[in-house]
Amino acid sequence: QVQLVESGGGVVPPGESLRLSCETSGITFSFSGMHWVRQAPGKGLEWVAFIRHDGTTTFYADFVKGRFTISRDTSKKTLHLEMNSLSAEDTAVYYCVKDKGTTSFDYWGQGTLVTVSS
């Protein structure tokens, strides 16, 4: 049974930082590319970042380049998202998602809510 469990969300003031984590089980993490996808309250889905299965390559959406960093710890089967210089526009549920063939997303966590507010 595949489980992706996000943590680390919360309320943070504008300009501050936050680190999200995603513990995985039921997947071969070392062979799996991983993504973060977010969804602002009442809005649609927005891809944030991708990391290759071996951690050698990352890609980011333009709106987070230079502010967010995706990383992984294969020994702990855990994915991370370091978010800096947060603004109100970053308020969203952040989903940890497993890559399928680098074309789609086949397993999703339940998400963690990040609220950027003073």
Added chain:
Amino acid sequence: EIVLTQSPATLSLSPGERVTLSCRASQIVTYLAWYQQKPGQAPRLLIYDGFNRATGIPARFSGSGSGTDFTLTISSLEPEDFAVYYCQQRTNWPPEFTFGQGTKVEI
């Protein structure tokens, strides 16, 4: 950036009806997927690479299309199919992923 436009925004239907959802891309798309999202839940992959059903997805869901025009068809609506449906594409290089704005299928 490739923009995906889904239509209609909302569909009001009854169980048993046939549903056709449209996803139109601003440029030619190679890889297209469809997702279903129910309130308070994470999205679920339905169709990938245009027409392949994901694991465990019932046969009443089918995907078709190519180029810039894609369709998700539900042959006969079940009560559990009332949800929001999103299409999603990936550009070739560098890989970037974008979603349509969603179509809500409601009773």
